[in-house]
Amino acid sequence: MTSDLPREDQVPSTDVAEDRSYRIAPDLVRAVEDALDRNEPTDELIAPLHAADVADLFEELGGDSRRQLAHALRGRLDAEVLTHLDESVRSEVVDVLGSSEIASAITELESDDALDVIEDLEDEELAAVLRQLSPSDRILLEEALSWPEDSAGRLMQRDLVTVPPEWSVGGTIDYMRARAAHLPRDFYDIFVVDDAGRPVGFVPLSRLMRNRRPVGIGDIMYTEIHAIPLEMDQEDVALFFRQYGMVTAPVVDGGGRLVGVITVDDIVDVIHDEHEEDLMHLGGVAADDFYHDILKTTRSRFSWLLVNLGTAAIASAAIGFFDAAIEQVVALAILMPIVASMGGNAGTQTLTVAVRALALKELTAANALRIISKEVVVGSINGVLFALLAGALAWAWFGSPIIGAVIGLAMIINLIAAAFSGVAIPLVLERVGVDPAVASAVILTTVTDVIGFVAFLGLAAAALL
Amino acid sequence: MTSDLPREDQVPSTDVAEDRSYRIAPDLVRAVEDALDRNEPTDELIAPLHAADVADLFEELGGDSRRQLAHALRGRLDAEVLTHLDESVRSEVVDVLGSSEIASAITELESDDALDVIEDLEDEELAAVLRQLSPSDRILLEEALSWPEDSAGRLMQRDLVTVPPEWSVGGTIDYMRARAAHLPRDFYDIFVVDDAGRPVGFVPLSRLMRNRRPVGIGDIMYTEIHAIPLEMDQEDVALFFRQYGMVTAPVVDGGGRLVGVITVDDIVDVIHDEHEEDLMHLGGVAADDFYHDILKTTRSRFSWLLVNLGTAAIASAAIGFFDAAIEQVVALAILMPIVASMGGNAGTQTLTVAVRALALKELTAANALRIISKEVVVGSINGVLFALLAGALAWAWFGSPIIGAVIGLAMIINLIAAAFSGVAIPLVLERVGVDPAVASAVILTTVTDVIGFVAFLGLAAAALL
Numbered sequence: 001m002t003s004d005l006p007r008e009d010q011v012p013s014t015d016v017a018e019d020r021s022y023r024i025a026p027d028l029v030r031a032v033e034d035a036l037d038r039n040e041p042t043d044e045l046i047a048p049l050h051a052a053d054v055a056d057l058f059e060e061l062g063g064d065s066r067r068q069l070a071h072a073l074r075g076r077l078d079a080e081v082l083t084h085l086d087e088s089v090r091s092e093v094v095d096v097l098g099s100s101e102i103a104s105a106i107t108e109l110e111s112d113d114a115l116d117v118i119e120d121l122e123d124e125e126l127a128a129v130l131r132q133l134s135p136s137d138r139i140l141l142e143e144a145l146s147w148p149e150d151s152a153g154r155l156m157q158r159d160l161v162t163v164p165p166e167w168s169v170g171g172t173i174d175y176m177r178a179r180a181a182h183l184p185r186d187f188y189d190i191f192v193v194d195d196a197g198r199p200v201g202f203v204p205l206s207r208l209m210r211n212r213r214p215v216g217i218g219d220i221m222y223t224e225i226h227a228i229p230l231e232m233d234q235e236d237v238a239l240f241f242r243q244y245g246m247v248t249a250p251v252v253d254g255g256g257r258l259v260g261v262i263t264v265d266d267i268v269d270v271i272h273d274e275h276e277e278d279l280m281h282l283g284g285v286a287a288d289d290f291y292h293d294i295l296k297t298t299r300s301r302f303s304w305l306l307v308n309l310g311t312a313a314i315a316s317a318a319i320g321f322f323d324a325a326i327e328q329v330v331a332l333a334i335l336m337p338i339v340a341s342m343g344g345n346a347g348t349q350t351l352t353v354a355v356r357a358l359a360l361k362e363l364t365a366a367n368a369l370r371i372i373s374k375e376v377v378v379g380s381i382n383g384v385l386f387a388l389l390a391g392a393l394a395w396a397w398f399g400s401p402i403i404g405a406v407i408g409l410a411m412i413i414n415l416i417a418a419a420f421s422g423v424a425i426p427l428v429l430e431r432v433g434v435d436p437a438v439a440s441a442v443i444l445t446t447v448t449d450v451i452g453f454v455a456f457l458g459l460a461a462a463a464l465l
Numbered sequence: 466m467t468s469d470l471p472r473e474d475q476v477p478s479t480d481v482a483e484d485r486s487y488r489i490a491p492d493l494v495r496a497v498e499d500a501l502d503r504n505e506p507t508d509e510l511i512a513p514l515h516a517a518d519v520a521d522l523f524e525e526l527g528g529d530s531r532r533q534l535a536h537a538l539r540g541r542l543d544a545e546v547l548t549h550l551d552e553s554v555r556s557e558v559v560d561v562l563g564s565s566e567i568a569s570a571i572t573e574l575e576s577d578d579a580l581d582v583i584e585d586l587e588d589e590e591l592a593a594v595l596r597q598l599s600p601s602d603r604i605l606l607e608e609a610l611s612w613p614e615d616s617a618g619r620l621m622q623r624d625l626v627t628v629p630p631e632w633s634v635g636g637t638i639d640y641m642r643a644r645a646a647h648l649p650r651d652f653y654d655i656f657v658v659d660d661a662g663r664p665v666g667f668v669p670l671s672r673l674m675r676n677r678r679p680v681g682i683g684d685i686m687y688t689e690i691h692a693i694p695l696e697m698d699q700e701d702v703a704l705f706f707r708q709y710g711m712v713t714a715p716v717v718d719g720g721g722r723l724v725g726v727i728t729v730d731d732i733v734d735v736i737h738d739e740h741e742e743d744l745m746h747l748g749g750v751a752a753d754d755f756y757h758d759i760l761k762t763t764r765s766r767f768s769w770l771l772v773n774l775g776t777a778a779i780a781s782a783a784i785g786f787f788d789a790a791i792e793q794v795v796a797l798a799i800l801m802p803i804v805a806s807m808g809g810n811a812g813t814q815t816l817t818v819a820v821r822a823l824a825l826k827e828l829t830a831a832n833a834l835r836i837i838s839k840e841v842v843v844g845s846i847n848g849v850l851f852a853l854l855a856g857a858l859a860w861a862w863f864g865s866p867i868i869g870a871v872i873g874l875a876m877i878i879n880l881i882a883a884a885f886s887g888v889a890i891p892l893v894l895e896r897v898g899v900d901p902a903v904a905s906a907v908i909l910t911t912v913t914d915v916i917g918f919v920a921f922l923g924l925a926a927a928a929l930l
């Protein structure tokens with residue numbers, strides 16, 4: 001939630017979102033940077049900021065100023081700030097703060113936020129933080145850490161309100177008032193469980209509110225509940241929420257017993273992160289590249305470029321087979337990148353659509369054949385159109401109708417191959433358990449380069465020599 | 466929300482999410498397709514499905530079966546199904562159903578869902594639907610349609626509960642019970658407004674619930690509210706929600722008066738759609754390409770490929786300047802794609818990071834210079850590393866240290882140019898008001914192709930001829 005309790009001296013005020021108010025002002029970043037450079041205190045600049053804005057500040061500062069600021073804020077950093085930090089920035093800040101400050105910070109957080117802060121720590125650091133927690137906090141976090149990374153178990157909130165179906169509206173309200181201090185801070189639904197602790201329904205608070213005190217909970221509860229197993233991957237949890245437009249879902253253990261709740265506000269970050277990951281992987285970079293330092297960025301990009309050097313060498317080797325043809329007709333060397341590049345672009349179009357449709361489970365065994373057929377037809381039509389265009393261009397440029405015909409034919413072949421590969425490659429990768437977003441693009445461009453060069457140069461060699 | 470009221474004959478049952486239960490089963494799609502082919506009734510197959518699953522069914526069926534199914538369901542299609550359909554599938558279904566059925570369907574929906582269904586209709590169709598609505602429904606929808614597309618005004622829910630700060634918890638609960646029939650179906654917060662109708666705070670229902678009846682609303686309300694102007698773009702609204710981890714935000718008009726509310730479950734779809742759009746645009750395809758028919762897909766992809774043919778021709782023209790060099794040293798033709806392709810890949814890495822950082826407002830005027838410097842340093846380091854690798858490869862392949870040196874030098878030049886362009890191109894496009902996700906990639910690869918070919922062939926011509 002967004003806010004603290006109003007203090008008595010605080011006049012309620014409405015803050016209407018201005019153009020950039022969802023991100024910290026550049027001037028303020030510079031002012032803090034200057035103050036840190038001059039070793040002046042930054043408290044006056046930082047005090048009025050929301051925790052999310054302090055997190056932005058950390059993210060926008062360079063590495064040195066970032067560590068300086070963390071030092072300056074030691075002992076009084078708002079724990080909420082940690083939850084808003086990007087993963088790689090957080091690990092820098094945590095390094096500076098040290099395990100005892102982290103331990104005291106996370107005791108102030110709700111269980112899922114606390115987990116968020118510590119789950120990416122190094123093993124040693126994690127152990128040091130856990131040692132400094134109270135036994136009850138420690139056990140709770142250790143149990144949560146036992147669920148697979150990115151699973152529903154890591155995502156869920158453990159604090160929730162449950163009642164048996166026999167209770168009345170009035171009894172439930174009295175129960176909550178009596179336990180006010182022990183309730184979760186904000187919640188939207190009350191879960192109804194049977195004797196074995198299995199969820200049988202839920203009642204949104206607004207529904208509880210509009211019914212009179214004697215009404216039975218069992219009579220007003222919604223019974224169509226979609227329970228989520230503890231091990232379910234968060235990407236699937238998000239799909240599930242989007243599919244059924246859900247606001248709340250109970251999480252159950254192997255025995256079907258209610259162990260936690262996931263609310264739609266947890267899903268917002270999951271959807272964002274999962275999309276971001278796919279998009280970054282399609283572009284050949286790590287998901288949080290933007291906040292990595294130069295060495296880390298260079299290293300992770302190097303690996304990807306190394307793979308690409310390999311595929312470029314394969315394409316060059318394919319050209320090498322036709323050196324005699326190029327030596328005699330230099331126009332071939334000039335035109336050959338066109339067919340390869342058009343194939344690469346057309347294939348990337350198909351691939352982008354296929355990778356997304358796979359991630360959203362829209363491309364399935366049931367419609368794979370239909371989608372491949374559609375793509376091949378689209379590829380064929382565009383192949384013929386671009387054969388005519390590129391053929392005419394080559395003919396006009398080099399005055400040779402044969403070269404025009406050759407580039408046209410090669411174009412048709414490569415665009416059909418690109419369309420087929422654009423769906424087939426991610427489908428096969430998914431089937432063998434490789435993330436299609438990571439590996440598809442490099443395989444595809446190898447295919448379209450090699451087919452593009454071989455089709456064009458091979459046909460030319462046959463026709464001209 | 467997910468559910469209807471329990472009927473008396475309905476036994477509460479828990480549906481634990483299975484592997485694929487967030488998407489309709491392929492077998493069921495085939496069964497419906499077969500039934501439609503044989504002109505048999507599909508009711509028994511469809512009756513048990515959730516509205517979201519019926520929507521999936523429409524999406525997975527081919528165009529013909531899709532229209533057949535819409536025909537079969539005329540007069541008894543659950544209005545909820547329409548809200549779950551992908552835009553281009555929805556317009557097909559709406560065509561078959563006709564304006565009077567759409568009009569009666571949308572009266573069953575909440576105001577924001579109804580708007581969702583009709584806002585993409587053709588003008589004539591929209592007018593026909595509006596004519597058949599009750600005056601009050603029509604005025605409400607017409608007013609909502611007057612807000613810009615994708616604005617907060619289109620996104621918000623108009624039904625909300627407001628109370629003055631002087632009221633007590635008990636009075637508020639009594640007021641809600643008395644007005645039970647007129648309340649929104651499910652809501653999470655009560656808004657507190659002043660005499661002029663401006664929001665001054667809000668009270669989550671869970672907070673209302675845990676306080677005793679005499680407590681004053683003004684004493685328990687949260688006052689740090691982030692109000693959203695009616696015209697704010699939905700992408701900015703989503704950033705705002707993510708930034709402050711909000712669950713609810715009031716929407717205000719020019720006078721600061723409360724006119725509606727946006728809740729986080731509306732934001733889930735916005736985040737998904739905006740990401741999807743960026744990712745698809747980076748791949749050179751329309752956002753809803755997957756559900757377009759062959760003609761529409763071919764046409765939209767053709768335009769993009771045509772632009773790419775133009776840029777490929779420019780790259781070929783650049784090669785053309787060096788035909789004499791290629792004629793004498795055919796190894797140049799064989800090696801030249803390597804430098805261009807490595808530049809394209811390295812540039813795409815930088816570009817992907819920059820486009821995302823721009824969209825999330827993480828790349829700003831305040832840090833642009835720092836990010837460009839970082840990218841150029843990363844490009845330089847990788848440039849030197851790949852200069853050594855590619856140089857050694859070329860030397861070994863063709864036995865010429867000069868060719869090795871030339872490809873190495875060209876590699877350094879192109880990777881630095883790629884790094885600079887990868888940030889500079891989207892920054893400039895954003896500044897001049899062009900969507901960087903759409904146009905950046907094609908400009909970038911033109912730059913890296915031309916610089917790659919010219920640097921390699923130009924240096925080779927100077928060194929070898």
